[in-house]
Amino acid sequence: xxxxxxxxxxxxxxxxxxxxxxxxxxxxxxxxxxxxxxxxxxxxxxxxxxxxxxxxxxxxxxxxxxxxxxxxxxxxxxxxxxxxxxxxxxxxxxxxxxxxxxxxxxxxxxxxxxxxxxxxxxxxxxxxxxxxxxxxxxxxxxxxxxxxxxxxxxxxxxxx
Numbered sequence: 116x117x118x119x120x121x122x123x124x125x126x127x128x129x130x131x132x133x134x135x136x137x138x139x140x141x142x143x144x145x146x147x148x149x150x151x152x153x154x155x156x157x158x159x160x161x162x163x164x165x166x167x168x169x170x171x172x173x174x175x176x177x178x179x180x181x182x183x184x185x186x187x188x189x190x191x192x193x194x195x196x197x198x199x200x201x202x203x204x205x206x207x208x209x210x211x212x213x214x215x216x217x218x219x220x221x222x223x224x225x226x227x228x229x230x231x232x233x234x235x236x237x238x239x240x241x242x243x244x245x246x247x248x249x250x251x252x253x254x255x256x257x258x259x260x261x262x263x264x265x266x267x268x269x270x271x272x273x274x275x
Contacts, residue, residue, distance in 0.1 A: 117186050117203055118236060119158035119179045119216045122168035128175045128229070135224040136179075146189070146200060146217060155217035160188070162230055163242040164214070169232070176230030185220040209250035214243050 123131060142154035158179060159165060168174040186203035190211035193199060200217065240246040256264050 116180050117183050117216075119160070119181055119186065119218060120162040120164070120230060121156070121158040121177045121179055122165055122171075122174040123177060124173060125175050128177070131177065131224075132227055132229070133224055135227065136222040138219070138221040144217065146187075146198070148187070148200065148219070153219060155187075155219055156222065158216040158218060159243075160208075160214055160216060161238055161240065161242050162232070162235075163238075164244075166242065176232070178228045178230050178236070179218070179222055180226040181218055181220070181222065185218055187217040187219065188214050189217060191215045208240070209243075209246040212244055212247045 136156055138154055138156060142156055144155045144157050145152050146155055147153070162176055163169050169176065183203045187200050188203055188206040188211065189198045189200040190213055191198075192212040199211075203216065206214070256267075259267065
């Protein structure tokens with residue numbers, strides 16, 4: 116099971132907590148999966164992947180428990196006709212700059228709860244974009260010899 120985060124306007128939260136999210140009526144994106152258009156409910160891997168909605172008083176965060184087989188991940192930073200969409204199980208954290216989860220099933224109300232911004236399930240990274248950049252920097256530094264890495268980092272810090 117995956118925990119996926121989704122933001123909705125405050126006035127809609129009670130309805131979704133009571134009745135769930137019906138894919139056929141409440142999808143917010145349609146993507147091409149296996150050659151066919153498929154409706155999807157979108158969400159995030161990290162609650163701070165939408166910093167604006169995380170901080171906003173207009174939106175409320177929902178935590179959704181979804182079986183992994185109903186989740187796909189795509190990078191919304193890619194502007195392509197055929198975006199890279201992969202299974203959640205195949206996704207490596209930090210691989211996409213702006214990962215968006217595509218949920219391909221309806222969600223029962225008992226699988227939805229409110230996000231508590233202060234005390235909730237611990238998230239091991241601040242947000243997906245920062246994790247992406249951290250992974251890219253680590254990869255670049257790993258390709259350098261220790262002396263080259265020292266020179267690059269020294270020049271960087273000397274110019275701050």
